[in-house]
Amino acid sequence: MPHTTSRHALELHEVVKRHGHGDAVVTALDRVTMSIPRGTFTAVMGPSGSGKSTLLHCAAGLDRPTSGSVVLDGHELSDLDETALTRLRRDRMGFIFQSFNLVPTLTVAQNVALPLEFAGRQPDERAVRALLARLGLAERADHRPAELSGGQQQRVAIARAVLSRPAVVFADEPTGALDTQAARDVLGILREAVTLTQQTIVMVTHDPVAASYADTVVFFADGRIVDTMSRPNPEAVAARMARLSAPDRSAGPADAAPGRRDGGLR
Numbered sequence: 001m002p003h004t005t006s007r008h009a010l011e012l013h014e015v016v017k018r019h020g021h022g023d024a025v026v027t028a029l030d031r032v033t034m035s036i037p038r039g040t041f042t043a044v045m046g047p048s049g050s051g052k053s054t055l056l057h058c059a060a061g062l063d064r065p066t067s068g069s070v071v072l073d074g075h076e077l078s079d080l081d082e083t084a085l086t087r088l089r090r091d092r093m094g095f096i097f098q099s100f101n102l103v104p105t106l107t108v109a110q111n112v113a114l115p116l117e118f119a120g121r122q123p124d125e126r127a128v129r130a131l132l133a134r135l136g137l138a139e140r141a142d143h144r145p146a147e148l149s150g151g152q153q154q155r156v157a158i159a160r161a162v163l164s165r166p167a168v169v170f171a172d173e174p175t176g177a178l179d180t181q182a183a184r185d186v187l188g189i190l191r192e193a194v195t196l197t198q199q200t201i202v203m204v205t206h207d208p209v210a211a212s213y214a215d216t217v218v219f220f221a222d223g224r225i226v227d228t229m230s231r232p233n234p235e236a237v238a239a240r241m242a243r244l245s246a247p248d249r250s251a252g253p254a255d256a257a258p259g260r261r262d263g264g265l266r
């Protein structure tokens, strides 16, 4: 049973993930500790290779940490075998990808109901249609994904991810394939899911505007959390990213600014 008394939907403690062996070993996550309160929107940012995808994979139980603990909705993931992990992902996690990942042969409504079908639960047709209507897709319920714009397809993917009220929705670059207006619509909907229905969202993004829709931005570099920012705005996020992405992060005038405590970056 989920530990619904926990204030946190997701907790990582001293998580280390190494890829490869011997001389080729890469430390993708280096003692990462973070707690995500329920009903919050967290953006994860960092330069390419800083460990964002590895974090998402470990948090969602798609990859096993080398050491450390991941607790999702009260479940310590290392205690679970593959079957139990699959069930937990199916029942308590939602996923939104850059590429939408809709099933082309199913209608919009069938796509949204699919995770519940897989879970052996009877999808409530009216709830599916009400959710689609809230997302501006009432007229599209019986269409196939190919008949929809990219922004509409991503809204279907959001509906599919949130319908079962999962403990955490993981979003990986959800606006990466969208134009500016469609991206804003999608981010507004994610924001609403947090504000209006207390959904918990963890989103990896490279886009400071996307990150500014979150409550908190967590910045990664070299597999470590090097900074966090509450109530982010795009300019501040972009400035922090520029410093992290500079060729020599251990020197230069920008490092005199707050956040310098991460100066030991390799």
Ligand SMILES: Nc1ncnc2c1ncn2[C@@H]1O[C@H](COP(=O)(O)OP(=O)(O)OP(=O)(O)O)[C@@H](O)[C@H]1O
Pocket: 019, 020, 026, 027, 028, 046, 047, 048, 049, 050, 051, 052, 053, 054, 055
């Ligand atoms: N399966 C793997 N085998 C070996 N090294 C890996 C593997 N997966 C990731 N890595 C390495 O781990 C580090 C972190 O990778 P990760 O994909 O988590 O970074 P990221 O921040 O998501 O990058 P990007 O923004 O480019 O997607 C990188 O150095 C990467 O090369």
